[in-house]
Amino acid sequence: MNNGKAEPIQKVSIIVSRGSxxxxxxxxxxxxxxxxxxxxxxxxxxxxxxxxxxDKKMDKIKVATVGNPAMCVPSAMGPGLPTWMGAIPGMSWxxxxxxxxxxxKLDIPPVREFIEMIHDAGCEIYGCKxxxxxxxxxxxxxxxxxxxxISVGEFYEKSAGAQIIFT
Amino acid sequence: MTTTELLxxxxxxxxxxxxxxxxxxxxxxxxxxxxEEGISELTDRHWLVINYMxxxxxxxGDAPSIRKLTKESGVDTKELYALFPKGPAKKAAKIxxxxxxxxxx
Numbered sequence: 209m210n211n212g213k214a215e216p217i218q219k220v221s222i223i224v225s226r227g228s229x230x231x232x233x234x235x236x237x238x239x240x241x242x243x244x245x246x247x248x249x250x251x252x253x254x255x256x257x258x259x260x261x262x263d264k265k266m267d268k269i270k271v272a273t274v275g276n277p278a279m280c281v282p283s284a285m286g287p288g289l290p291t292w293m294g295a296i297p298g299m300s301w302x303x304x305x306x307x308x309x310x311x312x313k314l315d316i317p318p319v320r321e322f323i324e325m326i327h328d329a330g331c332e333i334y335g336c337k338x339x340x341x342x343x344x345x346x347x348x349x350x351x352x353x354x355x356x357x358i359s360v361g362e363f364y365e366k367s368a369g370a371q372i373i374f375t
Numbered sequence: 376m377t378t379t380e381l382l383x384x385x386x387x388x389x390x391x392x393x394x395x396x397x398x399x400x401x402x403x404x405x406x407x408x409x410x411e412e413g414i415s416e417l418t419d420r421h422w423l424v425i426n427y428m429x430x431x432x433x434x435x436g437d438a439p440s441i442r443k444l445t446k447e448s449g450v451d452t453k454e455l456y457a458l459f460p461k462g463p464a465k466k467a468a469k470i471x472x473x474x475x476x477x478x479x480x
Contacts, residue, residue, distance in 0.1 A: 237479060244441055246461030315440045315480050325442065328452035 219248040221367035223374045227256030227265075228272040229304060233311075235375040236260070236322050243329040250370065251326065252363050254336035258343070261335060263351045266319045271303040279303070320351065327353035332366070334358045381407050391475045393468065400472030409470045414459070417470075421458055424448050428471040438468040438476040 220242050224235035235251065242249040259265040273279055273294035280286045293299065308318070317325060327333055335350060335357045347357060358366070377388050381404055387395035394400055405425060409417050417425070427448040431439045441464045445452045455463040464476050 240441070241479060243456070244462055244464055315442050315478065317442055317480075321442075325445065325452050329441075329456055 217242075217247055217371055219250075219367075219370035221250045221252065221363070221370040221372045223252045223254060223372065224257035224260060225255050225375065227259035227269065229269050229307060230271060231375070232257065232260045232269055232319060233316070235373075236319070236326060237316070238373065238375075239331050240322065240326050240329065243326065243331055248370070249326075249331040250366055251331055251333045252336065252358075253334070254339050258335055258339055258345070260319055261323060261333060261350050261354050262345070263349060266323070266351060269304075269319050270300045271307055273299045273303050282306070323351060323353050334363065334366070336360070336363075389474060391469075393474050394472040397472055405470050405472065408472075412466055412469065414466075414470070418458075420450060420454065421467075421470075424450055424455065424458065424463075424467050425471045428467055428473060432471070432473045437478065438464065438471075438473045440464065440476065440478045440480045442480050 220238070222235045222239050222242075224232055226232065235257075239249045239251050253261050259269060273289065274291070276294065277288065277291065279289045279294060281289050289299075316322070323333065332355045333353050335345075335354055337357050337359045340346075340357050347354075350357075377392075378385050379388055380386070386399050386404075389395045394404075406417055409415075409421070414421070424444065427444070428438055431437075431443070439447070441452070441455070444450070444455060444464065444467075448455075450458065455467075459466040459470075468474065468476055
């Protein structure tokens with residue numbers, strides 16, 4: 209730091225490790241935001257985060273209502289949802305549809321459209337090899353925007369000079 | 376806030392370096408701002424985006440998001456980044472004489 213005149217960020221490498229709606233979106237918004245600011249960006253999906261780029265899963269990403277003490281109804285400032293109620297069938301679907309409605313108002317696109325937009329914006333998109341092997345997936349399971357399935361070593365190589373952000 | 380000279384006239388800028396007064400904007404001024412942003416020539420495709428942004432701003436009071444630009448301006452994301460390298464929404468807003476877009480998308 210030199211008197212608040214720090215170097216601007218040139219490049220970010222964002223890891224998405226969770227497969228819930230609230231686990232996926234922060235990384236996507238940060239990657240898109242980086243490109244909008246002219247910052248180079250790479251997205252790396254690992255573990256359940258892979259769901260955001262698996263063709264058959266990416267349209268079905270849901271809010272986690274179980275194990276989420278911050279879950280409130282009917283909106284963020286409402287009373288907390290008793291934890292056992294989060295497990296009622298349909299609750300996750302309900303919370304997801306509420307949240308998607310709000311997101312649409314803010315012009316936040318659905319996952320598939322967002323991934324396309326981010327990729328078109330020049331952000332590279334990778335899946336984690338260890339998870340792909342562990343989940344018995346193949347390259348065919350992924351959406352066409354995925355630039356490759358790479359090892360952690362390759363991830364670090366591609367992240368040269370980048371700030372790494374884990375979400 | 377600063378004042379700069381563009382095309383021989385003093386022009387007020389906001390803290391982000393965008394025009395302070397929308398009314399100062401002219402097409403000639405846009406060409407000049409574009410040059411300073413590293414875009415040597417404004418093509419019909421650039422103008423399509425610029426005019427769409429100005430229209431949206433006049434109607435809604437905020438410059439459109441990149442998603443809206445992609446969906447409604449007639450220019451897709453890839454081309455937007457090619458036309459306005461390093462940040463299309465922000466750069467196009469600057470050339471269009473509008474404040475920096477407030478949204479995150």
